[in-house]
Amino acid sequence: MTARPEISPCACIADDVLLGEGVTIAAFVNLYGCSIGHDTRLGTFVEVQADAHIGARCKISSHTFVCSGVTIEDEVFVGHGVIFINDRRPRATNEDGTPQGPQDWALEHTLVHRGASIGSGAIIMCGVEVGEQALIGAGAVVTRDVPANAVVMGQPARVRPILSIQEGRKGNEAR
Amino acid sequence: MTARPEISPCACIADDVLLGEGVTIAAFVNLYGCSIGHDTRLGTFVEVQADAHIGARCKISSHTFVCSGVTIEDEVFVGHGVIFINDRRPRATNEDGTPQGPQDWALEHTLVHRGASIGSGAIIMCGVEVGEQALIGAGAVVTRDVPANAVVMGQPARVRPILSIQEGRKGNEAR
């Protein structure tokens, strides 16, 4: 099954966006300077900023914000209302009162590896790495790296050993 | 007093949506396959998916996501940025790498009873039932059923006995 390729006429997609084949984009989406891989689906009210890269066959759900400096590999699920962060100490202005521009703060990168799944309402702090097939619980605030296949939850997010998935997709069998 | 019936020209409303009389819909709302009861008000940036049902005289505030499988009875308040969930272990793809479709996961239903109030930023996990007149605090992550008239808060949300409302709308008298 391939996602039905469809791009809403109510989406704002800048000319510099790279879209793979079969990409599905819902209404009220805002994209600029980013790349979206084949067959990836973007939900309503999603924004993806410049220099963010999303792989193939991902699902990025409604109300989610993917900022500059985030790389999401293939087959990643990102829930609704997920927020990525790239600035550890954000300020509106410099000390002289001028509005901050890109040159006034240090962008920290975030990397989400293949097959990971990020629950709705999670917040992913800057500079972290989320391992392959990891599961991040809904509402978690992720402040440090998440190992591959781990399950993390809470604020701040911590590994839940009892729920860890030792063998890849095994967690799906319980459905 | 009846809500002034008004539907923003900037809303996306699919042909299969059932709208009651006197419904108010703000800008940048996305609705498909759902039903909205009489005099209910939907705020900006709200999405309501197929097979979600919202009763009469509800208020669904901005930035809120109501997914398939959610039923909201009459006179319910849903705050801003509230997220409902219907998939306990979401994944972008199946084990063979094909994008997941509706047939590839088990939808779990959520039911919010009459007169309940869900605070802004709350996350409602799948499969729960929120009782009549219950109050869910802002930012709560609701992982289990909420009794009628109870007040719950926190992550995960727990009942606060001292704040419980024993007699329906009594809580409003303190305003």
Place this chain on the structure above:
Amino acid sequence: MTARPEISPCACIADDVLLGEGVTIAAFVNLYGCSIGHDTRLGTFVEVQADAHIGARCKISSHTFVCSGVTIEDEVFVGHGVIFINDRRPRATNEDGTPQGPQDWALEHTLVHRGASIGSGAIIMCGVEVGEQALIGAGAVVTRDVPANAVVMGQPARVRPILSIQEGRKGNEAR
């Protein structure tokens, strides 16, 4: 450096909005009855309600909701998906079942002082005051006043003494 003045044609801006010079407004923004100061930048999917006032040189990031009764002074950073609240015990309807209007509940004001920074995903309860240059961590739920220069985090948000910034913008030097 001054922000490039630009207002998206995809924004909804009511006739009664007061916009300062050099204001930047992204796509899918909804403004009514509010005032926005000089050189302030509003991100995508932001709503600012009537009787909310935002000062000069602020940055209000995507997916954020600023409600009636909120005053934000100059040079304030508000992250992505931040939610302000103005009603302590919201209900959809009155006891007689009629939809609640503005006259049916008590609005509580919130004041954010100059130079404060509110992390992404934070929830600011009604009736609080955020001091000058204070930093609110991502995902915090702020339920009480935040002192000037303090750093608060968590749900509910509490001061982190070890991170407090004693001398204004000192925190930025660590970047």
